[in-house]
Amino acid sequence: MDFDLSEEQRLLKDSVDRLMADRYDFESRQRYAKEPEGWSRDLWSAYAELGLLALPFDEAHGGFGGGPVETMTIMEAFGRSLALEPYLATVILGGGLIQHGGSDEQKAVYLPQVATGDLRLAFAHTERQSRYDLFDIGTTARRDGGSFVLDGQKSVVLHGDSADKILVSARVAGSRRDRDGIGLFLVDANAPGLSRRGYPTQDGQRAAEVTLEGVRVDANNVIGNPEGALPVIERVTDVAIAALAAEAIGAMDEMLKLTVDYLKTRRQFNTTIGSFQVLQHRSSEVFIAVEQGRSMAMFAAMMAQDRNAEERRKAISAAKVQIGRSGRFVGQQAVQLHGGVGMTMEYKVGHLFKRVTMIDILFGDADHHLSKLAEAGGLMAA
The missing domain is CATH 1.10.540.10 (Acyl-CoA dehydrogenase/oxidase, N-terminal domain)
Structure with a gap:
């Protein structure tokens, strides 16, 4: 290939x-x-x-x-x-x-x-009780004539405070954890009944808590089947995870580069600390972790548009596991090899580690996707 x-x-x-x-x-x-x-x-x-x-x-x-x-x-x-x-x-x-x-x-x-x-958009999907389950939706969409009325709360809506329109998932039919009955609605950010509370996240990004109280949405702002939006949500989420895997590789690459440069310039005992063999070995281990993550990020990118949802989900979960593990190892080693300066707000390494940690959590951390992969029988059949 x-x-x-x-x-x-x-x-x-x-x-x-x-x-x-x-x-x-x-x-x-x-x-x-x-x-x-x-x-x-x-x-x-x-x-x-x-x-x-x-x-x-x-x-x-x-x-x-x-x-x-x-x-x-x-x-x-x-x-x-x-x-x-x-x-x-x-x-x-x-x-x-x-x-x-x-x-x-x-x-x-x-x-x-x-x-x-x-036009700036945001996707309001996660709820306080849903954790990583995309089908766990408590927000409701009640039919009222030719429109829908939305009620509920959404959490950690990425850049929801600056979006012009918000795509909101809501339950039209079924119970809270049913896979069927979920709709997707395009709502104006200034619609009556919609309120937003924006805040910074730990990695310097922005998110918002979104509350919907009797928000009316016309039928022409329903995205696709009003009771069958979950497959589309799952597909786009997989594409987003593949994109986040690539972002994590960029951040890990930068952490490796900054760390190697630091080892070449920081002096101790009248020599650069990069001349110590144990730190050279540690740097090699960081490089290997980055390359392991890169290979899985490339695999995720290849599989992100696969129409076979089962195979796509297994590939994405496998990539998420490796990216999470590599990101944690690379971040920990980069901070430790930098010493105290690695934890300061004025230095980039700590911020990169924060971002990689947030990427691990978004749409399911490594442990969650490892369990999903095990339930599916592994990445490849025995």
């Missing part, structure tokens, strides 16, 4: 890497985090000009028809720079739900706006 990038993919990688190197050093990131929305609108416009926001969508909807390899390239660069902008929330989750579940009219209306950077 050929893992080399095509000429177009190499050009994309060079463009994204150059943009992030020029405009997203660690000091700039700290400045962007202090902006009102917790990220840079100027950088968001730059992403749009470069075509990054349009990349996954079909040409008919203002996109470039890019696939998971292109997404992986972008997310790795974002991971190295600790990008704060709502790319995952808007393009991969929100845009992906409309792309895979929306009607032709919905795609034609909303996806071009996402591609130009004029």
Whole structure:
């Protein structure tokens, strides 16, 4: 199998890497985090000009028809720079739900706006009791004539405080943990009855608690089958996990680079500490962990669009397990090898470790996906 990038993919990688190197050093990131929305609108416009926001969508909807390899390239660069902008929330989750579940009219209306950077989306799905189960939905959607009325609460809505529209999952029929009966609704962020409480997360990103009290949604804002949205949600979540795996690899790469550079410059006992064999061995172990994670991130990218949901889920779970384990090991070793400076707010390594830890938790940590993989009989049949 050929893992080399095509000429177009190499050009994309060079463009994204150059943009992030020029405009997203660690000091700039700290400045962007202090902006009102917790990220840079100027950088968001730059992403749009470069075509990054349009990349996954079909040409008919203002996109470039890019696939998971292109997404992986972008997310790795974002991971190295600790990008704060709502790319995952808007393009991969929100845009992906409309792309895979929306009607032709919905795609034609909303996806071009996402591609130009004029529309920001968020996906309100997680609830306090649901943990990692995508089918555990207590928020209700009651039919009322030709519309639906939504009631419930959603937690940790990524970039929900700055979104223009929010995709809300709600139960139209069945009990709380039924797989059937779940609908997906596109709600204006300023709709009557919808309230948001935004807050920073541990890794410097933004999230929101969203409360819906009698929020009315017209039938033309229902995404797909109002009682059969779960397969679309699962598919887009798998794509998001593959993207997060690539972001984690970018962050781990950066931790390895910073650590090796530190070992080459930090002096103790009249020599650089990188000359000590035990620390060279430790660095080699970190490198191996990064490469193990990279191989599984590539596997996740290859399988993210597989139509066989069972095989796709096994591949994604296997990648999540390795990314979680590699991320923890790389982060722990990077901080320890840096000593006290690795834990300071003024140094990048600790922030990278925080982001990798949050990626492990998003959509199920390594332990959760290991149990799922065991229930499915493993990645490959015995």
